[in-house]
Amino acid sequence: MSKQRVVRSHSPFAWLKWAAIGIALLLALPVLVVVANVFTGSGGVWTHLWNTVLADYVSNSLLLMIGVAVGVLCIGVPVAWLTSVCRFPGASVLGWALLLPLAMPAYIIAYTYTGLLDFAGPVQGAIRALSGLGYGEYWFFEIRSLGGAVIMLSLVLYPYVYLMSRAAFLEQSANTLEVSRTLGYSNVSAFFRLALPLARPAIIAGLTLAMMEVLADYGTVQYFGVATFTTGIMRTFYGFGDLAGASQLAGILLLFVCVLIFTERYSRRKLRYHASGLRKASQRELVLSGWRGVAACVFCCLPVLFGFLLPAGVLLYWSVFEAEPLTWDFLLLAWHSFYLAFLAALIVVALALVLSYALRLHPSRSVSTSVASAGVGYALPGTIIAIGVIVPLAW
Incomplete structure (x- = not known):
């Protein structure tokens, strides 16, 4: 030694x-x-923040994190499993196409969907033209809201979970999944009882990255008028000119980050990785034919459509026909x-x-x-x- x-x-x-x-x-x-x-002390600024808006910053940030966590998990994990283990029409193309939303900044997709779904946008305009209803006479989802921010961030951040989950599913042994069939597990049961628990460390790592992006996001929440720590930090620094007050808010934000990192490390504290020469799960492809193949293809196409193709198409249209x-x-x-x-x-x-x-x-x-x-x-x-x-x- x-x-x-x-x-x-x-x-x-x-x-x-x-x-x-x-x-x-x-x-x-x-x-x-x-x-x-x-x-260093911020005078009365911190007292003002504590008495007025700090509760909103904490609650909105937590709700945003929880909502986006549910969104990226519901999108990223299923599409990772489908593109890594299953074979269906378009699977090879979707394997890399599902990464395209990473190229779309969250505030850009928020801007494009606001232009589409806002009151003055073409969607609500078509509803009013077809129904004859006026403002306030029909219900439509308010895009500039906390729920809208959750959807926008979920559409652009799910690739973090998708990448990590897909890598984990590809490295899993096909022999383990085949043995599960001898125990009477269906493909769905094998996914929930074997594949998903084995991929849990990778999923949590991708989820942690997505949550850190949510905490750091400023453009989307500011554009949608959602009060979070990032908007509060900017308002305190530029509105009050108080670096100490902004730093105190940033300190609380850092505490959130430390909790995320500790949770990610703690979740895999006893786990060890072993690479063997056994066949990988990707070598045991589940062939999805008929309506199952079509359903898998449509399900994997939706994140690409709403997370990249539709916003990119809208931006292209505006650039060609409406921009200077x-x-x-x-x-x-x-x-x-x-x-x-x-x-x-x-x-x-x-x-x-x-x-x-x-x-x-x-x-x-x-x-x-x-x-x-x-x-x-x-x-x-x-x-x-x-x-x-x-x-x-x-x-």
Whole structure:
């Protein structure tokens, strides 16, 4: 053991351990600045928030998380099972097409559906034209509401659960599922009693990522007028000009994130993974023919339709027939967007490679803690992270 430690300490990759710790400290700096401002005091702003809107922030954030959690699970897990284990018309195409909603920002899909379903939109306009009813004489779902925000976020965030669940289902042994048939399990029973429990760690990991996205979302909830922690942080910072009050709200938001991370880690604390040479579940395809195949295809097409194709089609129509002609300012904005995305992607990939290889080669407590802490700021709004960067740089 001592010899192994000596060899590892003189390994050419020994620097990865200190690089990972340094990267984690650098990435945690904005969060540490925000946390430090929590204890600086905000005068009467915090008392005002406590007495007026804090209860709404907590309740709306919790309801939003619960609603989106139910939505992404009901969409992501079934389509992952169908595309990984079952064979039906279009399954191979849907396997990658179900990832397309990840390319659609939540606030963009909220904007397009508001244009379609709002009172002045074409859907309600057609209802009034066909029925002859006026405003207030018929019921229609209010898209700008907490329920509307739940639907919008569910449509764009279910791929997190889909990706993790599908990977877990593909790695499951087909022999286990076949043995379940000898015990009298149907395909549905085998899914609920064997496949789903075995994939639970991956499902919870994907769900945790989706919940962190929900907590960090600002554009959708602000556009729909839903008071959550992110909108409260922005209002406190820009409306009251109080960094301490905004940081105190961000501290509560960080507490939510820590609870999510702890829950995800605790749920798989005793689990170990074993890769064997047995046949994978994907090699035992369940052929769905007739109405079952059609039903599976339609069910898997709906998330792609409502999460990507319909919003993208609406945006394309507006761009071609209703938008102003392209100007230099628009091209400059597009260039800035692509340039920023390209540089950010390069930096993120480089840092992620260093952290992942450091954790693989040096699985010590310090490295694992550093890697885990590097992602804590993922659930904070980008503006708060920007504040946490500007303040120390201004020093």
